[in-house]
Amino acid sequence: MGLAVKEGITVGIYSPKKTPHLVNLNEDPNLSECLIYYIKDGVTRLGTAEANVPQDIQLSGSHILSEHCIFENTDGVICLVPHHGALVYVNGREVNEPVILKSGSRVILGKNHVFRFTHPGQPREEVVNNKAMTDSTGAIVETAAENNSDTENQNVDWDFAQCELLEKQGIDLKAEMQKRLLALEEQFRREKEHADQQFEEQRKNYEARIDALQRQVEEQSVTMSMYSSYTPEDFHNDEDIFVNPLFETECWSAREVGLAAWAFRKWKYHQFTSLRDDLWGNAIFLKEANAISVELRKKVQFQFTLLTDTPYSPLPAELAPRDDADDEYRPSAPTVVAVEVTDTKNGATHYWTLEKLRQRLELMREMYHNEAELSPTSPDHNIESVTGGDPFYDRFPWFRLVGRILEVIV
Incomplete structure (x- = not known):
């Protein structure tokens, strides 16, 4: 079955026949049932190696107390007694007081250590409605171990123990996933609305800028089309360019008028020589x-x-x-x-x-x-x-000008 450690002295690999024990369950099936912790007669202590009192079963982890719990073996009846503040779950229920274990009970210590309790010498009992009862001593008798028709036919592994824990704690995985999905959808909707709003504002700003530029271009086009219809002969004097009503409302200085006249003369000369x-x-x-x-x-x-x-x-x-x-x-x-x-x-x-x-x-x-x-x-x-002649050819002149030179005669 796995690696057995009995009272710290005997190490071997064999299946226990009579001694009650805990078998580890792991998320990886290959690592499940590899460790066996025996419950000896009397008191078996479980905690960490740093405890003041030596612990028979030593575990590690942030949620394992130095003295976490004890197992009392009295005439073959195993009672789990958790210490104050210790996280102990039996068959998915959190226990804060002594509880009697039955063969097949799922025991979770802390948040990471999952075990299955097995008592070879204990007969399996029928369970009704999967409820816990109390014996005459006041200890809770956990009867939700295994029955002939349900749990016995199921594979009690790590997944089974975790699902049982969530179910008993009132946590529905599907409901939790649906809740998170709805939260993500709501977040996505809000972010999308915010992005759409920003995009709409940017679109309006760009449209306003485009409209302003378009009006400016149209005004310039009207001005240029007006002057493009004129010919140089229409302007006999430089002052004629300022007779147009466009310039009536402008108050230019003498320097600005001179620059405008100079620019117009340049345009007048170059407008037909492209x-x-x-x-x-x-x-x-x-x-x-x-x-x-x-x-x-x-x-x-x-x-x-x-x-x-x-x-x-x-x-x-x-x-x-x-x-x-x-x-x-x-x-x-x-x-x-x-x-x-x-x-x-x-x-x-x-x-x-x-x-x-x-x-x-x-x-x-x-x-x-x-x-x-x-x-x-x-x-x-x-x-x-x-x-009357070939239009492709020209008559050859008597001479062809090659270039000019400047010669200084002293």
């Missing part, structure tokens, strides 16, 4: 010109390029920006968008303006249609004689 708009607006024409060149096998490629006017590499006359009265606000080195024409047939490179590209594209389309209408057996298959 390189991005030029590239996007003419990309389709460049693509069409390259497609026609491939179809007609002209060996000419077109691509955008940016040219900057510098003292040493000036722009050609046809690419230079037009003169403007506001040269003060013109960039010192203006950059223009041009079309680089690479003539791989003649090994030459030309630069066209965007306007020239659109004009030449009209001639390229006409040449493409004429090419489709002419048949190979036509007496005059020369396209140049029909169109």
